[in-house]
Amino acid sequence: MNTPLNTLEEIHGVPVLRCAAEGNLLAAEQDALDLIGECSYQGGQWAVVPAERFDDAFFRLRTRLAGDMIQKFAQYRVGLVVLGDISRHVEASSALRDFVRECNRGRQTWFLADEEELREKLSG
Numbered sequence: 001m002n003t004p005l006n007t008l009e010e011i012h013g014v015p016v017l018r019c020a021a022e023g024n025l026l027a028a029e030q031d032a033l034d035l036i037g038e039c040s041y042q043g044g045q046w047a048v049v050p051a052e053r054f055d056d057a058f059f060r061l062r063t064r065l066a067g068d069m070i071q072k073f074a075q076y077r078v079g080l081v082v083l084g085d086i087s088r089h090v091e092a093s094s095a096l097r098d099f100v101r102e103c104n105r106g107r108q109t110w111f112l113a114d115e116e117e118l119r120e121k122l123s124g
Contacts, residue, residue, distance in 0.1 A: 008042045012123045016081075017044035019053060027055035032069040036076045044078070048118065051084030051111075059089035061096055070109050080109045081118060 005020035017039040026032060026049065039047045057063040073080040090097045103109040112118050 006038060006042075008044055011119055014046065014122045015042075015044045016046040016048050016122070017042055019047065019049045021050045021052060023053060025055045026053055026069070027057065027065075029065075029068045029072060032072045036073060036078050039078050040076065046079035046081055046122075047073070048081040048083050051082050051086050054082065056089075059086060059093070059096060061093065061099060066099070070103075074108050079107070081121075082109075082111045083114070083118060085113060086111060 005023055007018050007020075009016060009018055017035075019035070024031070026035065035047055035049070055065070057065045058069065059066065061067070070080060086100070090100060100111045103111060110118075110121055112121065
C-alpha cells in the first residue's frame with residue numbers, strides 16, 4: 001500500500017493519512033494492516049479512505065470483512081474514516097445501517113458523507 005497517492009495532512013490539529021481515490025481495493029485484512037502500517041509510519045492518527053476504495057464485500061456484514069478490518073484499526077489505535085456515499089449499501093441492509101450509526105457514535109470508525117462532515121467530527 002506504500003504509494004505516493006496517500007498524503008499526510010492535519011485537520012484541526014489531527015494528523016490524518018488521506019488515501020487517494022485511485023489505487024487498489026481494500027479487500028482483505030492484510031490490506032487494512034498495510035494501510036495501518038503506512039498511517040502509523042507517517043504519524044497519522046486517522047486513515048481517511050474513499051468509500052469506493054473498499055471492496056463491496058466490506059459493506060456486506062455477513063462476510064465479516066468490515067468487522068475484521070475495523071478490529072485491526074482499533075487494535076493498532078488508528079482511526080478509520082470511510083469517506084463518501086455508501087447509500088446504496090445502507091439501503092440494501094438494515095444491519096449495515098445500524099452498524100454505521102453505532103460506529104459514528106464512537107471515536108474509532110466513522111462513515112462520513114463528505115469533507116465537511118470529516119472536518120466537523122475532527123473539530124470536536
